Amino acid sequence: MGLRATLDFLLYDWLEVQALNARPRFADHSRETFDAVLDTCERIAREKYAPFNRTVDTEEPRFDGEKVILPACTHAARLAYAESGMLGAAQDYDIGGMQLPYVLEAAANSFFAAASVSIGSNMLTSGNASALMAHGSALQKQVFALNEFNGRWAGTMCLSEPQAGSSLSDIATRATPDGAGAQDDALGPRFRLKGHKMWISSGDHELTENIVHLVLAKIPDAEGRLPPGVKGISLFIVPKHLVDTEGRLTGERNDVALAGLNHKLGWRGTTNTLLNFGEGRYPVRGAAGAIGYLVGAPGQGLQCMFHMMNEARIAIGMAATMLGLAGYYASLDYARERPQGRPTGAGGKDVTRPQVRIIDHADVRRMLLAQKSYGEGALALNLYCARLVDEQHTGQGEAADEARLLLEVLTPIAKSWPSEFCLEANSLAIQIHGGYGYTRDFQVEQYWRDNRLNMIHEGTHGIQAMDLLGRKVRMEGGRGLQLLAARIEAGIAAAAATPGLDAEAAALADALQQALGATDAAWATGEPGEALANAVPYMQALGHVVLAWMWLDVARAALRGDGAQPANAGRLAAARYFFRYELPRIGAWLKVVRERDLTCAEMDESGF
Amino acid sequence: MGLRATLDFLLYDWLEVQALNARPRFADHSRETFDAVLDTCERIAREKYAPFNRTVDTEEPRFDGEKVILPACTHAARLAYAESGMLGAAQDYDIGGMQLPYVLEAAANSFFAAASVSIGSNMLTSGNASALMAHGSALQKQVFALNEFNGRWAGTMCLSEPQAGSSLSDIATRATPDGAGAQDDALGPRFRLKGHKMWISSGDHELTENIVHLVLAKIPDAEGRLPPGVKGISLFIVPKHLVDTEGRLTGERNDVALAGLNHKLGWRGTTNTLLNFGEGRYPVRGAAGAIGYLVGAPGQGLQCMFHMMNEARIAIGMAATMLGLAGYYASLDYARERPQGRPTGAGGKDVTRPQVRIIDHADVRRMLLAQKSYGEGALALNLYCARLVDEQHTGQGEAADEARLLLEVLTPIAKSWPSEFCLEANSLAIQIHGGYGYTRDFQVEQYWRDNRLNMIHEGTHGIQAMDLLGRKVRMEGGRGLQLLAARIEAGIAAAAATPGLDAEAAALADALQQALGATDAAWATGEPGEALANAVPYMQALGHVVLAWMWLDVARAALRGDGAQPANAGRLAAARYFFRYELPRIGAWLKVVRERDLTCAEMDESGF
Incomplete structure (x- = not known):
């Protein structure tokens, strides 16, 4: 089956997303409007993305000393995407959005990822603007977010620093108030930022007339010390070119300088940069530092970004x-x-x-x-x-x-x-x-x-696994994991009553109990060092349990349709494959979790 | 531990290869001569290979219309390797070899693979020459093999064709006798070859004054039909430049033409080519076809190559x-x-x-x-x-x-x-x-x-797996598998008597029984289609059993030494890791083998 047929089945036959139209926000939508969005995205991806997937791999972004040069196809792909309205697909009608359900937005965007995953970074732009819609002031929304949704400007997320990749509490970018009147800037409390940001996708380019950087930084105390930990992090809008309250470029280049392009193994269509903020490359308004506008309250930066x-x-x-x-x-x-x-x-050896x-x-x-x-x-x-x-x-x-x-x-x-x-x-x-x-x-x-x-x-994988086993399955007294288990059990019960899926239902019931038991065993001593030593194998196992649940549910949907139809027969075969070849793998992963195996954690470093 | 320390331990403490010196062929060797070879290879790899590993990745081989251009470092690395004598390391003293045990040759070559795996293809040259030593005439050895061992010429293996990758029985390169007197050529029965050979490593370059291609081709019958199957395959020496019986270039270019370079994901230091034999690009001696000399008997080609x-x-x-x-x-x-x-x-949250x-x-x-x-x-x-x-x-x-x-x-x-x-x-x-x-x-x-x-x-993996489960574990009435099992059982018995390894010994005993049981179950119906449907999971599982056996044996050797020494403690930890995290994976792999699961094999194509 092709991608579109699979999406149609999952959206309409399995998830029944058309039912969302009963909700006020989506009342103007219908399967027809959903399909129109899917059609448009499928076409743009076919015409403007897929033919250039190899081009963006071989013609890497390069810096000529002044500008970052990208191939023409990247400009054309971005323009087509922006013109489709997808940047603001989920936004309200009154700001030019489509009020599309997120599940449709995600499905529609999948065509682009399949055609050329790195040619655009539109998700960053809409994510950036959405964060501003949630946490920015009215004028910040008007000036920055809306000009991102309409495609005029692009956005970035500036979190990592060279010395602080996964450890955000250690960021050292410094934001100090920009002199007299800084608190009263219409665009938000004005600061001067100094620091380095690493791994910034689309950190510099000429695709749009401006780039809106969302930057995590720390505001030093009276003694000039940066507050420790993530609670000291604030969020700033740092535009590449300064703008006025009408969103017009003032002609002043802000002090955000490209310090280097990262040359990667893949995903080469997207510029990936090291940026210097406030290093003096582009002095602006007679003082040192890149100009940035605070978003939300000081110290709330990570929360705003994690929105x-x-x-x-x-x-x-x-x-x-x-x-x-x-x-x-x-x-x-x-x-x-x-x-x-x-x-x-039989007959296979007959070479004639x-x-x-x-x-x-x-x-x-x-x-x-x-x-x-x-x-x-x-x-x-x-x-x-x-x-x-x-x-x-x-x-x-x-x-x-x-x-x-x-x-x-x-x-x-x-x-x-x-x-x-x-x-x-x-x-x-x-x-x-x-x-x-x-x-x-x-x-x-x-x-x-x-x-x-x-x-x-x-x-990273390791970070996700610590989040899952260290926080998510334990939060609110374990209610999240209980809820997941209840949903899976409901799926098992429904499948057990479906002819042809009883063996799979029983296998999933057993697997779920193994996973729940291992969760308890991991935390039996209450020692994070013991519980989390095998967080990654735990995540692999719980992932396989969740995927088995998905396949069981998809198989049930396939049987509700015509099971003899090739597409549905194929889905049932894939579900059977998953249960027979994949699900049994959880045994090895959960064993070390359950036993709180510390072979790795306790190994003496000198033995490596 | 570094590579050298690991090699020393495995060679001398574990495999005790110094005992080989008791054999007449290796009588002149000692740990000192072995170490000297290792030292030399380690040094050449460090000086001539490692610094250029990225160079050969970025400066891919290119064809200027006449010659294949390789970076200077590739020439230097080849020269250093040839001068070390490693091309003929295993050969007799009387032809300039070192009479080195193969295990030492393999260990010494490992330095080059670690430093830059693709900068050279010396293994092909020595493999080619070794095949000639086994199956060539006295003059073929003298003229071709010896000039490969001494580094003057390079060698290739030409098996695959564009329409026949893994399926050698379908090769279509045609070899016909080269007119009157062809049988009496001193260099071997002379043929004219026509065909295309794909994936030929080092198929063209200027590293050496000549290239000795070993080519698989078929000799047509009186009606011009090629014999079907692998039994119809013969082996030919096809030099890039023709030579006389003294090994001197005659000045005649043979009709072997570069049809294209393959541009790969990696392994870019080695030229990889599509070669045309006898297409008329370099007409030679007034007739069509590339000139080749038969090696061994007609129809024995694959056997000679598989040597x-x-x-x-x-x-x-x-x-x-x-x-x-x-x-x-x-x-x-x-x-x-x-x-x-x-x-x-504890303390991990203290961000100060x-x-x-x-x-x-x-x-x-x-x-x-x-x-x-x-x-x-x-x-x-x-x-x-x-x-x-x-x-x-x-x-x-x-x-x-x-x-x-x-x-x-x-x-x-x-x-x-x-x-x-x-x-x-x-x-x-x-x-x-x-x-x-x-x-x-x-x-x-x-x-x-x-x-x-x-x-x-x-x-490929699939071909290896079919070979393993379809042929190797069943050959000679299953004697090979029984022998393997006996060796593993001996390892288990020795480990069971070693304090600290009893749990691992028991785990391996269980794993071995699982693997043996699955082998029988796979073949219970005698149907290759059922047995081999899961040949790859079988190979993964038996591979893990074999590796567990290796680790158990290495752990025993580590315990014979000083178990508190960091290197030995590290080996014991790695062994424990393998038993705790890896060996349990065989359960999922063997399950489908044992059940002769046909989910994949029987899936209807229309469902994909």
Whole structure:
């Protein structure tokens, strides 16, 4: 099945997102308007993204000393995306938005990730602007957010620093009030920032007339000391070019300087930068430092930035998923056309017979079915989470609160699981192509390279796992995990009553109990050092349990349809594959969690 | 521990290779001569290989229309290797060889693979020449093999064709007798070859004055039909430049033309080519076709070529292993220096304390220990296999025959296991580096790219698995598998009597029984289609059992030494890691083998 058919099935037959139209916010929508958005995005991705995926890989961003040069296709792709209105898809009608449910926005954006994951960084722009809509002043929204949604300006998120990657409490960018009258600037309390920000995607380019940096920094106390920890972090708008209250460029370049481009293994379409703030490269208004406007209250910076974190992590999970599916489709096409070898068993040794297509080999089918189960399963999970975002924002009381809590638990998995297993899918796609897959004449090697980033950015695998086992499954007295278990049990009960899914239902019930038992065992001593030593294997296992639940539920939806239809038969096969080949893997992962195995943690460093 | 310390331990303390000196062939050797070879190779690798690993990645081979251009460092590295005498390391003294045991040759070559895996393809040259020593005429040895061993010429292996990658029975290169007197050529029966050969490493270059291609082709019958199957394949020497019986170039260019360079994901230091034989680009001696000399008897070509296959596959396993270890050492250095974050648990939340080095985080240790267990375990296996090669060639009666048989079973694992798990190790090395590991400023991303080839060349993972479960564990009435089991059981018995290893001994005994049971269950119906549907999971599982055996044996050797010494404590920790985190994975792999699960094999194609 192609991507569109899979999306249609998951959105309409499985999640029944058309029911969202009953809610006031989405009342003007219908399956027709949803489909129109999907059609538009599918077309733009096909015309403006897919043909240039290799171009942006080979023509890396370069700096000519003054400007960052990107290939023309990147400009064209950005323009087409901005003109589609997708930057503000979720926003209110009265500011030019579409009031689209988030699950539809996520589904529509998936076409771009599959076509060329790195050509644009539009998600950063809309995420940046959405954070301002939540936490900015009225004028900050008007001047900055709206000019991002309408595509005039682009946005970034400036968190990491060279000495503080995953450890945000250690950032050292310093923001001091910008002299007299600084508190009364209409654009917000005005500060001067000095510091270095690393890994900033789209940190510099000429795609838009301005770039709106959202920057985390610390405001020193009277003695000039930076407040320790994350509670001392504040959030600032730092535009590349200064603007007035009408959003017009004043002609003053702000002191944000490109210190270097990062040259990466993949994801090369997006400029990735080290930025210097306030180093004096572009002195502005007669004082030192880059000019920035405080967003929200001092010390609330991380909270404001994390407003977008669930969506950002789901977006990363979705990007990983789409790379996985792109490799699946490519290797499926190849396997259907490439003749090689003869079948195993009777007649297979008769070399006078013509060769068969490689899709006729069991091991190639295994590699295809693994990819399908990873990619479509991950897509189901990400859409499920996106649907929860809508529930959180537009649902009623308890349903909304449960959605919020479930999202807390599921988000680390929605981000990390596709990053790991859809990367594995890409490796299988290379393997199916044999030697050809190892050449740059085929796209699968690029998918694999591009996908390797997803286990790193927006919080590494290790960070996600600590978040999951250290915080999420324990928060609110463990209510989030209980809620997840209850949802999975409901799925098991429904499947147990469905002919043909009883064995899978029983397997999932057993797996869930293993995972819950391991959670308790991990924390039995209450020692974080013991519980979290195996946080990553825990996350892998709970991820597999969640994916099995997704597949069981998708299988049930497939059986509600015509089970003999090839697409549904394929979904049932992928579900069976997941239960037979994948779910049993949790045994090895949970064993070390349950036993609080400290082989690694306690190893003496001198022995490495 | 560094590579040299690990090699010394495995060679002398574990495998006790110094005992080989008691054999007549190696009588002139001693630990001193072995060490001298290791010293020399370590030095050349450090001086001529390592500094240029990135150079050969970025300055890919290119064709200027006449010649293939390679960077100067590649010429220098080849020269240094040739001058070291390593090309003929295993050969007799009387032809200028060193009569070095193969296990020492393999260990010495490991330095080059770790320093820059693709800068040279010397293994192909010595493999090519060794095949000629086994199957060529006296003059073919004198003219071709000796000029390869002495470094004057280079060699290739030309097997694959564009339409026949893994399926050699389908090759279509045609060899016809070269007119009158063809049978009587002093260099061997002379033929004219026409065809295309794909994936030919070092297929064209200016590193040496000549290139000796060993080419598989078919001799048509009287009606011009090519004999079907692998039994119709013959082997030919096709020099790039024709030579006389004294090994002097005659000045005639043979009709071997570069049709294209393959542009790959990694392993870019080695030219990889599509070659056209006899297409008329370089007409020679007034007739069509490239001139080639038959080696051995017609129809015996594959057998002659496969003479070198065990060694070639061990060499690939070793290359994968060394990339894995190179990544391990790089990420270990990084983890020891990079400060980031604070410890989990008590005091960890005190952000006024300085950050710790990332090696102090349990998850980083887990990723390091996984790499160590994969890399050093794979090194042990490859050296063990290399030692078996020596036993096969220089051992007595039964011992030699057992070595041969054990090698048959272990070779697919020695090739495939490091290719899969040391690739995973390289991914963990990237992960430890975080965002930096994803940039080209660090070497780990290149190791990962280079290593991806090893699951593909010299027989894909799928081909190795079919060989293992379809042929090797069943050959000679299953005697090879019984022999392997007996050796593992002997290791278990010895470990069971060793204080501190009893739990591991019991775990391996259980794992071995699971693997043996699954082998029987896979073949219970005698249907290859059922048995082989899950050949790859079988190979993964048996590979893990074999690696656990290696680690148990290495742990025993570590305990024979000073167990408190950091290096030995580290080996014991890696062994424990392997038993606790890795060995339990066989459960999921063997389940589908045992159940002869046909989910993949029987899936209808329309459902993908």
